[in-house]
Amino acid sequence: MTQSIDTMLARLLGPRGFTTDADTVTPWLTDWRGRYHGAARAMLSPADTSELAETVRLCAAHQIALVPQGGNTGMAAGATPDSKGDAMLLSLRRLDTIDTSRIADGFVECGAGVILERLHTVLADQGARFPLSLGAKGSATIGGLVATNAGGTQVLRHGNMRALVAGIEAVMADGTVLDERAPLKKDNRGYALRDLIVGSEGTLAIVSRVVLRTSPAIIDRATAWVGVASADAAYRLLRALDGQREQLEQFEIIPDLALESVLGHVAGTRAPLAGRHAWHVIVELVRERPDQREPREQLENALAKSIEAGLVENAAIASSGREEAEFWRIRESISETERAHGPALQHDVSVPVADMPRFIAETSARVEDQFPGTTALAFGHLGDGNVHFHVRAPEDAVAERWHDECGEAISDMVYDMVDSFAGSISAEHGIGRAKLRDLSRHASPARLASLTAIKRALDPHNILNPGALIPAEGSNT
Amino acid sequence: MTQSIDTMLARLLGPRGFTTDADTVTPWLTDWRGRYHGAARAMLSPADTSELAETVRLCAAHQIALVPQGGNTGMAAGATPDSKGDAMLLSLRRLDTIDTSRIADGFVECGAGVILERLHTVLADQGARFPLSLGAKGSATIGGLVATNAGGTQVLRHGNMRALVAGIEAVMADGTVLDERAPLKKDNRGYALRDLIVGSEGTLAIVSRVVLRTSPAIIDRATAWVGVASADAAYRLLRALDGQREQLEQFEIIPDLALESVLGHVAGTRAPLAGRHAWHVIVELVRERPDQREPREQLENALAKSIEAGLVENAAIASSGREEAEFWRIRESISETERAHGPALQHDVSVPVADMPRFIAETSARVEDQFPGTTALAFGHLGDGNVHFHVRAPEDAVAERWHDECGEAISDMVYDMVDSFAGSISAEHGIGRAKLRDLSRHASPARLASLTAIKRALDPHNILNPGALIPAEGSNT
Structure with a gap:
């Protein structure tokens, strides 16, 4: 039996789709942060939805666990198998088609394996954009972003991944395909399966394709570095920009200590403002359509008013793309600087x-x-x-x-x-394997019981990413 | 046993919360469209979340079915018990508190029993509004709107009920309370339970309270009646208004036949345009903030351009609130006129x-x-x-x-x-009991299997609104 499943999968997927070669597989068995090391029986890389569905069907029949993986850039080790080596590593990276035929309607269809940066490039050529980005965009795949309901700095205006997924195709635990790719604005045929699958970290279904909402390309933008006295002042500045919400693309806060550390650690960075401030804000306004207001003028006016009102201590608007990039380089260097610190x-x-x-x-x-x-x-x-x-x-x-x-x-x-504060212990990184203990301790009994029950319902043999997201009682690993 | 549960519930809920009086109960046993007639063992009306939770707990322990009901204005008989009379009718109407303490942040907390029109009134007094309305607003409750993921004419800009629910409190099938009322923009602690419960028609949990997103009150608006040659021309007009999307509040289409019927049926109505047109559109632009563009000027410009481009045959912008009301009266009279026809x-x-x-x-x-x-x-x-x-x-x-x-x-x-067309057979009315056959025939095997599995997982004894939403195989009634 155990022999036959490998043989069947090898025959189904061919040499590009089935490998046990250690040199090929091993790099994918350690998580992004280098904290978890797993083992896999083989790495499966189906070429399309139908191969994926047949893969899941075969593994379900043999109760072989599948650990789905995109770019392996997750922060919570949600794509790393355990060390037993019983599970198949299921790479979705070959599902990399992009269909732009609905771009005029504001949609793009992507295979799960499409790399985020490639999607950005393809859309830019069409005068559109996908308004979600993050540091790992050169490796992160759309399927992984969907599975983890990824966030980033543009959630402010565009929402997280769940809000950007207009249609979905996924393979359920028994190998049947749920094809709900049509981007319907209204659909009340029972439970919100699409929203349920987004963010389920491969534990309920394997996402094969999605239809994403796109935005028009940015015509121009204005970016300011703002010094304020407190996080509360930063919040009040955000509210002072309520009137600009439709063009407010990013609003990030940075404490002075983080700035100082970046300046000390990253060569070529310099303080955007002359004086010292306890807190800093990067604000970005954009224009996507010719009839929208000019971002620079709006930002200047808003900041002038906020300085007058005593809310803002000082501010500088970037005078060039280079200067904008310098502001963002500081923000994007914080994680690396802190790791090095x-x-x-x-x-x-x-x-x-x-x-x-x-x-x-x-x-x-x-x-x-x-x-x-x-x-x-x-x-x-x-x-x-x-x-x-x-x-x-x-x-x-x-x-x-x-x-x-x-x-x-x-x-x-x-x-x-x-x-x-009735908040969340995982805002955008998910639970994976790294935060299971924290979820067990800090989620309510009603939430934990519901997660476990839904997992059992949709994946009764626990073959989809076992050990991820659902605390131990609900897992048989 | 059957005696004791009634006695326990009567004691728990008191005379206002437990009744078997036929005069009181009977009016609630027929659905809004008058097609379904049910029977109930008693009508339960808990006064708060804790009474509701205890009610569910007791009924779960005795495997007594509960049919939740708000204003009983649903279009799909989702709140009407079957005729056997075993089930309890569970009225949520006494959960009618409104908490406006977060109104400055754009949120309002409502009990499930709050009537939509009352919420509108309370928010208007605070300079805010809840951007969802429908014909039954004088009876429909927030809980019912949440349970059915209600839509209406403002979904265009604000989304349906699921998009407007920022936080939720619900009683699960075993009586535990899921309190996720905090309006978190980002939360990746596992599956999207809030989105799953919204639109689940009382079959997975009983919604007790929600935190809703509010919008600023409308400062001014412009409403046009537009004559076009085809539904396709109407769609192209919609796209021509892409630049006004942030202020485009409503966009409804009406075929000439429907207009003619309304004019013939409803006294005091008159054709908004002199000539005949195959299709009509009502467009409404609004301004919510002083710095937004003046809606009338925008609408005039956009329509003038569309007439020039041959997209629009003729158009009239309402010159007064009375005229606006006349336009909307035509739109809102279509259902009634068609019923009478x-x-x-x-x-x-x-x-x-x-x-x-x-x-x-x-x-x-x-x-x-x-x-x-x-x-x-x-x-x-x-x-x-x-x-x-x-x-x-x-x-x-x-x-x-x-x-x-x-x-x-x-x-x-x-x-x-x-x-x-890969569309939905129930866009905004839900499934309830009236569309079960259609759902069975037109939903995919993967969707049907998932609905049934989730229902069994979260309501293993099938006590929450049995017979609604889940086709027969998943129901034990």
Whole structure:
């Protein structure tokens, strides 16, 4: 039996679609952050939906686990098999077709394996764009972004991946195909299966193709670096821009400590403003249609008013594309800088937007008070109520020992604060395998029971990404 | 046992919350369209979430079915128990609190029993609005709108109910409470339970409270009645308004036949334009913020250009609120006029927006050709790819006999056309009990199997609205 399934899959998928070659497979068995190392019986790479469906059907019949994987850039080890080596690694990377025939209606159809950056390029050639981007865009696939309901800096205006998926095709756990690619604005034929599958991390179905909403290409933009006294002032600036919401593309906050660290760590960076400010904001307004207002003029007016009102201490609008890129380079270097700085704990959390300034202030104070020598640092997507909340170890800490001794206690303190704000312990990174313990501890009994029940219902033999997202009781691995 | 559950519920809920009085209960046992008549063991009306949770817990323990009900204005008999009289009718109407404390952040919290019109009034007093309305607003409750993922004429800009629910509280089938009311823009703690519960028609959980997104009150608006030569011209007019999308609040299409019928049936109505046109459009642009463009000027310019381009035959912009109301009175009288006109079949269907003109033309031609004497009539939400597709009986048809002889065949022809456009046989009305047969016939095996599996997973004893939404195999009634 175990022989025959491998043979059947090898015959079905051919040499490009079935391999056990260690040199080929091994690079895909460690997660993006290098913390999880798995093993696989083989790597399967179906060439189209029909091969994928037959693959799932065969594996279901033999109760062989499948761990789906796109670009393997996830932050929560959701695409790494366990170390037993029983599971098949299921690469979706060959499902890489792009169909732009509906582009005039604002839609593009993509295979799960399409790399985000390639989609950007293809759409740019057609005068359109897909308004979601992230650091790993050169490797991340559309299927992975869908499976993890990815976010990023443009969620503010365009929503996360779930809001951008207009239609979906997915292979269910028994190998049947759910083809709901038609982009219907209204559809009440029972439960929202599309929304359910988006963000389910390959545990309910394997996404094979999606129809995505596109936006018009950007005609021009204006980007400002803004110095403010507090995260609360940053929030009030965001609200002062309510009138510009339809053109407000990005709004990111950066504490002074993060800026200072980037300036010290990344060669060629320089402070955008002359003076010191406790907090910094990058604001971007865009124009997508000729009849929209000129972004630069709007931004100048809004910032002038905010300076007058005492909300903003100082601001600089980028005078060139180069200067814009310099602003964004600082923002995008924070994660790397923090990793280089020394041991730290990262949390990707959200609370209601209006509560975020208070959350940052109170959580930072509590952590630094209870764990002397630590430094809290929150940066990111204020407009989504989502920050990356890092806690740096004391200067003299030894990485591994500090993690072992304080890691859980500090994270639990951060997450307890999140709970007290009715927030989320995973805003955009998902659960995968890395946050299972945190989910078990911080999700409500009603949520945990519902997740487990739905998983069992749609994947009764637990063959789709076992060990990911669903805490142990619901997993048979 | 059967005695004791009634006694326990009566004690728990008190005289306002438990009644078997026929005069009180009977009016709620017939559906809105008067086609389904049910029976109930008692009517339960919990006063708050905790009474509701305990009610569900008790009924779950005794495997007593609960049929949840709001204003009983659904179009698909989703809130009418069957005629056996075993089930409890569960009224959510006493859960009628409104909390406006987050109104400055754009949110309002409502109990499931809040009547839509009351919410409109309360928000208007605060300079805000809830951008969803429908004919039954004086009776329809927020809980019912959430359970059916209601639509209406403002979905174009604001989305349907699922897009407007930012947070939810629901009682699961075992009586545990899922409290996810916090309006989080980003949350990846596993499956999208909120989106799953919205539109589940009370079959997965009982919605007790929701946090809804609000919009700013409208400062001014401009409404035009537009005559065009075809549904395709109407679609091209919609696309010509792409530049006004952020202020385009409503865009409805009306065929000439529907207009003529309304003018003949409803006293005091008059044709908005002097000449005859094959199709009519009502367009509404609004301004919510002082810095947005003046709607009237925008609409005048856009229509002038469209007349010049030969897209629009003629147009009139309402010169007063009275005239605006006259335009909308025509639109809102279509359903009533069609009911009065004679026997007809109604279908609430959607296809991808761009395909709708072709769908209307091809489906009308096919139905009228195959069923001589019938007249097809499509009107409604073109911008959502959603029309109400009516088929009038031949002049000499006898209502009941015609329904019996041709009803299923005509509806199947319409729905087969919907299938061929990859559309939905229920765009905004849901499935309830009235469309179960159609769902069984026209949903894919993967969708049907998933619906049934999810239902069994979250309501294993089938006590939540049994007989609604899930075709027979998944129901034990």
